[in-house]
Amino acid sequence: MASEEKILRIALPVKLRRLFDYKVEEGRAAPPLGSRVLVPLQKRFVVGIVCDVSDTSSLPDSKLRPIKKTLDSEAALPPALFDLLNWASRYYHHPIGEVMQAALPTKLRQDCAIEPVVPKHYRVRKEGLSALSQISARSHVQKRVIELLANAGAEGLSARDIAEHVSSGASTALGRLVKLEWIETCDPPALPNVEAGSSIELNCEQLESSLTIARSIGSYAPYLLEGVTGSGKTEVYLDCVKKVVAEGKQALVLVPEISLTPQLIKRFSANIPGGLAVFHSGLTAFQRHQSWWRCRQGAASVILGTRSAIFAPFCRLGLIVVDEEHDLSYKQKEGFRYSARDVAVKRAQMSKIPIVLGSATPSLESLANAGAGRYQHLRLSTRHGGSQMPRVAVVDVNHQSINEGLSAAVVEALKDCLAKREQSIVFVNRRGFAPVVSCAACGWQAMCQRCDARLTLHRRSQRLICHHCGSQSRSPEACPECASSDLFFSGDGTQRVQEALAQIFPAARVARLDSDITASPHRLTEILTAVNERQIDILVGTQMLSKGHDFEGVTLVCVLSADQSLYSVDFRGPERLFQQLIQVSGRAGRRKRRGDVLIQTAHPNSEVLSRVVQHDFDGFAKTILTERQQAGYPPFARFALLRAESPKPQAPISFLRRALSASRTVAEIESVEVFDPIPSPMERRAGRFRAQLLIQSVNEKAFHLFLDEWIAILESLPESSRVRWSVDIDPQDMY
Ligand code: ADP
Ligand code: ZN
Ligand code: ZN
Secondary structure, X not given: OOOOOOEEEEEOOOOOOOOEEEEOOOOOOOOOOOOEEEEEEOOEEEEEEEEEEEOOOOOOHHHOOEOOEEOOOOOOOOHHHHHHHHHHHHHOOOOHHHHHHHOOOHHHHOOOOOOOOOOOEEEEOHHHHHHHHHOOHHHHHHHHHHHHHHHHHHHOEEHHHHHHHOOOOHHHHHHHHHHOOOEEEEOOOOOOOOOOOOOOOOOHHHHHHHHHHHHOOOOOEEEEEEEOOOOOHHHHHHHHHHHHHHOOOEEEEEOOHHHOOHHHHHXXXXXXXXXXXXXXXXXXHHHHHHHHHHHHHOOOOXXXXXXXXXXXXXXXXXXXXXXXXXXXXXXXXXXXXXXXXXXXXXXXXXXXXXEEEEEOOOOHHHHHHHHOOOOEEEEEOOXXXXXXXXXXXXXXXXXXXXXXOEOHHHHHHHHHHHHOOOEEEEEOOOOOOEOEEEEOOOOOEOEOOOOOOEOEEEOOOOEEEOOOOOOEEEOOOOOOOOOOOOEEEXXXXXHHXXXXXXXXXXXXXXXXXXXXXXXXXXXXXXXXXXHHOOOOOEEEEOHHHOOOOOOOOEEEEEEOOOOHHHHOOOOOHHXXXXXXXXXXXXXXXXXXXXXXXXXXXOOOOOHHHHHHHOOOHHHHHHHHHHHHHHHOOOOOOEEEEEEEEEOOOOHHHHHHHHHHHHHOOOHHHHHOEEOOOEEEEEEEEOOEEEEEEEEEEOOHHHHHHHHHHHHHHHHHOHHXXXXXXXXXXXXXXXO
């Protein structure tokens, strides 16, 4: 091939772990690394990212195709982000093309301008208003559009807003109305300005932490901020963020999926007037693109977002905060299985900036890092305003009768709380009415057809729902096996507990909060507001409401069953339970009155529970870390999980057996342990059979070298095309 022509090595949105070679368009210079280009791939065009420029290609010149066009004049992915993504692809052994895609908003994964086009708004003119009465019934769409615009006033509405309220024909109607000069286009309203919040004076511990962090602005410095629930970690974040912004830099604040509440957004926007952008899964494609662009241009000085915001395109990042750093929602569970917390630490290191990992119950990984001196450990040991930590008591459910999941002690405590006109929260670990539906005559149980799991009864909707695959069916009136009508429901879900409480306390206002309810964001806000305004006495919910919420009037928290996680198949079960219990307890007594926490359990003497009663997270963590060290488990060793699934029962295991024998040919096998393949704990899920194989190593370098070579072999195995398989680095769930 001609040597003066440059070869572009491009990451394409495909599952292959390699780059693809193309020629530059004729007569053009090579675009910078990180730019988007449109290229032909088989019979279509796709958007790829330029990852390398080279003088030579292993392909013959006749096979090399030129790119179709360069989409960005300036790289879409700024250099620091581009480097981070390359690192992430290597670390997670995930196809580079998919990793690069993760950093682009959906709009930019297409042949679309890098700058978002803010849609024009329409507003009604007075001619339109006076014409309203003359519009014939046949033009009801035009009529409706004018009505909508009349209601919207001077700001008007976008075509998209209007389309949401009109069944069809909105754009034709808009065109016609503009022509008639009954409506006109105008600029969309500017982003709302939030009034500045009253400033809070930090207490001693908060101030010390904030000053320490601020001193390291401009250099890599990781901090673990361990602060009991209600100690005011958020105030520390805000203070540091303000300092970073005052120096003209940007800050990234990551929060878990469920704690990104309107309350929190308000708290941040009040402190960062005008300069906040949010990133989360609830945004529209356009809003996402807009946040991304404001971050890229530096117009937003603070990004508040969930997991994927770790790949936001900052131009002058100065600080990263990861709130509730132990939270599982930071780990992506499918596709590109990254941990946003771990990537955040790497990003801070590469960008030479401070990072704050905050939690009341830090992950063992972070505690071990702090213990080894890799992170500086900061503590907030008291709740703000001197409110005390709640009293935690265990209710032994072994020798007493439990009604609808409620022990006498819990009912008594709720009664007292009501009498004092205080609020309480009751945690139940399952949504729906009852998790077990069985026949008294023949023993039949309602099982999911597609999973190895029972169906949960949702009584309001009269449906049996599988919480693993979402399958639904009508709840039967008689047993499908023996036709007996003697069906009974055991176990307690949120609906059942809510009904029971409403019966026991007819005068109380009982509400429920679980993912069935929060499927509508509007309902979620409504309930949270009602709780804050004390219009609710008892709130029944799943652990989704354990985090982040700051309810003033709650003084009692009851946990109906803590036992499931105690004997979980996952080695992290006890750790998770501890974190959950501390988080839920943290909702009690956050103000003047001391709170009470009651935990029902059949194992009152377990190590976890006795440590929880004493609020002894440090002691608990030390014990567990010692056990992990002895067993050679994370964080003292690296894990990778090779998972496989298929509708054919035998296929996953036979692929994994081949993978196991292939591992013996890899050079680093001496430093790595490869376990035998096993069926996953829930072997069948959504109609697919699943199996897994664990890799363990204490030698990080050898671990990655091993994986590189082994995965390349796996890709070439004929068995690998017969199953769906994936590699999970640092897996958080062992199934
Ligand atoms: P955490 O994130 O540690 O659970 P928050 O930051 O939500 O705690 O603080 C709990 C409550 O205490 C909040 O309402 C917060 O505004 C208040 N608070 C925290 N620190 C202070 C302070 N220094 N002055 C006044 N109020 C504070
Ligand atoms: Zn039966
Ligand atoms: Zn199912």
